Amino acid sequence: MSRGQxxxxxxxxxxxxxxxxxxxxxxxxxxxxxxxxxxxNLVGPALFADRRLDERDAxxxxxxxxxxxxxxxxxxxxxxxxxxxxxxxxxxxIIDVLRLGAHQLLAMRVPRHAAxxxxxxxxxxxxxxxxxxxxxAITRRIDAHDLPGWLDVLTEGLDGRDxxxxxxxxxxxxxxxxxxxxxxxxxxxxxxxxxxxxxTTLAIRPGLATVADLVEAGxxxxxxxxxxxxxxxxxxxxxxxxxxxxxxxxxxxxxxxxRLAETDAPDGPWLDxxxxxxxxAALLAGLAIGQxxxxxxxELQTHRAVLVGQALRAYAGPLAPVVIAADGTRPAWHRxxxxxxxxxxxxxGLGALRRRPExxxxxxxxxxxxxxxxxxxxxxxxxxxxxxxxxxxxVTCSPHRSxxxxxxxxxxxxxxxxxxxxxxxxxxxxxxxxxxxxxxxLRRR
Numbered sequence: 001m002s003r004g005q006x007x008x009x010x011x012x013x014x015x016x017x018x019x020x021x022x023x024x025x026x027x028x029x030x031x032x033x034x035x036x037x038x039x040x041n042l043v044g045p046a047l048f049a050d051r052r053l054d055e056r057d058a059x060x061x062x063x064x065x066x067x068x069x070x071x072x073x074x075x076x077x078x079x080x081x082x083x084x085x086x087x088x089x090x091x092x093x094i095i096d097v098l099r100l101g102a103h104q105l106l107a108m109r110v111p112r113h114a115a116x117x118x119x120x121x122x123x124x125x126x127x128x129x130x131x132x133x134x135x136x137a138i139t140r141r142i143d144a145h146d147l148p149g150w151l152d153v154l155t156e157g158l159d160g161r162d163x164x165x166x167x168x169x170x171x172x173x174x175x176x177x178x179x180x181x182x183x184x185x186x187x188x189x190x191x192x193x194x195x196x197x198x199x200t201t202l203a204i205r206p207g208l209a210t211v212a213d214l215v216e217a218g219x220x221x222x223x224x225x226x227x228x229x230x231x232x233x234x235x236x237x238x239x240x241x242x243x244x245x246x247x248x249x250x251x252x253x254x255x256x257x258x259r260l261a262e263t264d265a266p267d268g269p270w271l272d273x274x275x276x277x278x279x280x281a282a283l284l285a286g287l288a289i290g291q292x293x294x295x296x297x298x299e300l301q302t303h304r305a306v307l308v309g310q311a312l313r314a315y316a317g318p319l320a321p322v323v324i325a326a327d328g329t330r331p332a333w334h335r336x337x338x339x340x341x342x343x344x345x346x347x348x349g350l351g352a353l354r355r356r357p358e359x360x361x362x363x364x365x366x367x368x369x370x371x372x373x374x375x376x377x378x379x380x381x382x383x384x385x386x387x388x389x390x391x392x393x394x395v396t397c398s399p400h401r402s403x404x405x406x407x408x409x410x411x412x413x414x415x416x417x418x419x420x421x422x423x424x425x426x427x428x429x430x431x432x433x434x435x436x437x438x439x440x441x442l443r444r445r
Contacts, residue, residue, distance in 0.1 A: 017124040022057040023100070026064040027126055030096045033069060033358050040069045040357050068103040069357035070195055071169045075102040078150050082141035083134075094131050097123045101139045106147040116140060168192055173365045174350060177400045186430065193430035194353040194360070202229050202241065203249035203279065206286030208314050209240045224432075225251045227258065227283060244314035249279040250355070252427045252434030253397075256280070260340055260393040261287040263421060263441055268339035268390070272297045273328045273382050276304030278311030280344055285312055285321040293339070295321040298328060329377045336387045336444075343382035345375045347396040347403050351436030354429055368402055375407045383411070383418055386444045391421065394440045399426060404438040417445050 029047050032038035044065050048058045068075065076087055079098045087095055101119030104110040110118075116139050123135040145153065155163040161179070165172045168191035179187050202214055204227050211221050214229040217238040222228035228251045231238065240246040257280045270288045275281040275297035285295040297312065299305040305325040312321045326332040328343075348363050348371065349356060375396070382392045396403050405424065412418055421441040427434045 017121045019122050019125045020057075020118070021051060021053060022061040023064065023118055023122055024126065025051045025053060025057075026061040026068075027096060027100060027122055029061070029065045030068060030100065031093065033065075034096055035092060037362070040065055041355060063108065064100060064103060066197065066357045067107055068099050070360075071103065071107065072099060072358065072361050073171060074151075074166060074169045075099045075106075077154050077166065078102055078106075078142060079138060081150075081154065082144070083138040090134075091127065091131070093127045094123065094135060097127060097131070097135055098138055098142070101135070102142050105139070105143050106150070112143055116143060164188060164191070169195060170353075170360055174353075174360055174363075177350060180401050181399050181426070182428075190428060190430045193428070196354060196429070198250065198354050198429075198435075199230050199433075200232070200235060200248060201251050201254075202231055202235060202238070202246050203227050203254050203283055204229075204240070204246050204286075205244070205282055205314055207289055208286065209245035213240055214238065214246060222251055225254050225258070227254050244311070247279060247282055247311060249283065250352075250435045250437075252351075252432065252437040253279055254283060255427065255434065256344075256393060256395050256425065256437055256439040257283045257287070257342065259425065259439060259441070260284070260342055260391065261291075263340075263391045265339045265391045266387060266389045267293065268387060269293050269337065270295045270340040270342075271333075271338040271382075271385055272342045272344070273378060273385070274344050274346065275299045275308045275323070275342075276301060278308035280342055281308055281321065281323075282311040284340075284342060285315055288321070288340075289315070289317075289319045292319070294319045296333070296338070297321055297323045298326045298332070299323070300325070300327050329374070329381055331381055331385060333385065335384050338385050339387060339390050341382045341386050341390065341392045342395065343378055343392060344395040344397075345378045347371060347375065347398040348400060349397055351397040351399055351427075351438070355435070368400070372402055372407065375403060376411055379407060379411045380415075383415065383442065383444060388444050390444045392442045392444070394442065396438045397435055399428070399436045399438060405440075408440045408442070412442075418442050419445060 025048055029044045032043045033040050048061055104115035119139045120132050120136045123131040151167050155166050161175055165175045170191055182190055211229050215221055219229035219231040235241045235248050272281040276299040281297040288295040297308050299308050302325045309323045315321055348367055349359050353360050379394050386392050421443050425439040427437045
């Protein structure tokens with residue numbers, strides 16, 4: 001759908017340009033994401049707190065940053081069409097200014113004239129006065145259509161999958177991966193669910209807090225997950241979170257941990273093989289203590305092992321969990337040791353796209369060539385670490401067939417001492433209101 005052009009912004013000088021703090025913070029955060037491989041869900045909150053944005057400005061900056069990252073590939077196509085040039089001909093900082101302008105014009109309730117003027121002012125202050133004419137011209141052309149209108153223009157002549165990828169703001173290869181495991185009538189719904197920010201969900205540390213404690217602090221008990229509660233506002237306002245007796249954790253992540261803990265297994269210690277950043281480890285540690293045993297949490301990267309330690313900090317006593325920095329493919333422990341093993345392996349993260357908005361544009365199919373051999377190694381190591389009768393949970397935050405059922409089948413084909421326990425679990429945002437977690441339960445014979 002076409003619409004009229006706003007007035008230009010001629011006559012402003014760089015000395016008189018002003019950029020509101022929320023837009024400037026969103027721009028700086030976006031530059032950290034696009035130029036320095038930052039993560040929007042980490043960069044944004046830290047930067048907005050450092051700039052001391054009030055609650056309203058922080059919410060605006062968060063939507064501007066995350067919404068732009070989610071639709072980044074689509075906005076890039078629109079910028080190229082509106083500018084009549086490829087992105088490679090534009091300075092990187094100018095591209096980020098235009099991306100933020102596109103999101104304000106096409107997906108936020110910002111008055112058109114304000115979105116255009118603010119985008120040009122941001123270019124003048126953050127890039128330089130030389131950029132304002134070009135940014136003004138392209139932004140005005142972006143405003144020639146609303147988002148559905150641009151999608152109609154850009155999808156003309158495309159095949160069904162390419163058009164669906166553009167309309168749902170995903171690379172084509174991710175659309176193909178979802179199509180490989182979902183019924184055709186769920187595909188678009190599942191992709192669109194990745195564009196909806198998740199509700200903040202908390203997890204108790206068993207033995208240290210109860211869901212009733214969280215409800216008393218203003219949270220709402222989760223209808224399906226007994227350790228979970230949903231909460232609005234900043235989680236740190238809740239005492240149990242500040243004190244390490246609860247933490248933020250997706251309900252799907254909680255479900256796979258609970259499923260492992262509830263499966264029959266022999267007595268003995270538990271292992272979280274790839275524990276960083278520590279959410280599942282914190283839940284498992286309390287469940288292990290409740291069964292009279294201890295959790296060992298292993299993480300390859302030292303800085304992530306530190307995060308695991310922070311997540312477990314509230315546990316104390318003779319069964320307090322142990323955190324080690326170790327390579328899960330070359331274990332620092334004996335074989336046949338653990339009664340339960342969580343192997344939440346590194347993956348593409350295609351199941352967590354709603355909370356990691358830039359990931360869909362950063363990941364590529366080539367990542368699988370490195371990840372899949374590692375996933376097989378880690379699953380084999382997890383199975384070797386389990387004692388006879390022990391249970392291993394193979395988990396990914398990805399529904400991609402190559403990272404899930406195919407890894408399990410490949411490893412099982414090479415071993416005769418392992419059996420599957422029940423059907424695999426595949427969660428979905430559009431079905432379960434969780435990340436798209438996959439879990440296979442296996443038992444050492």
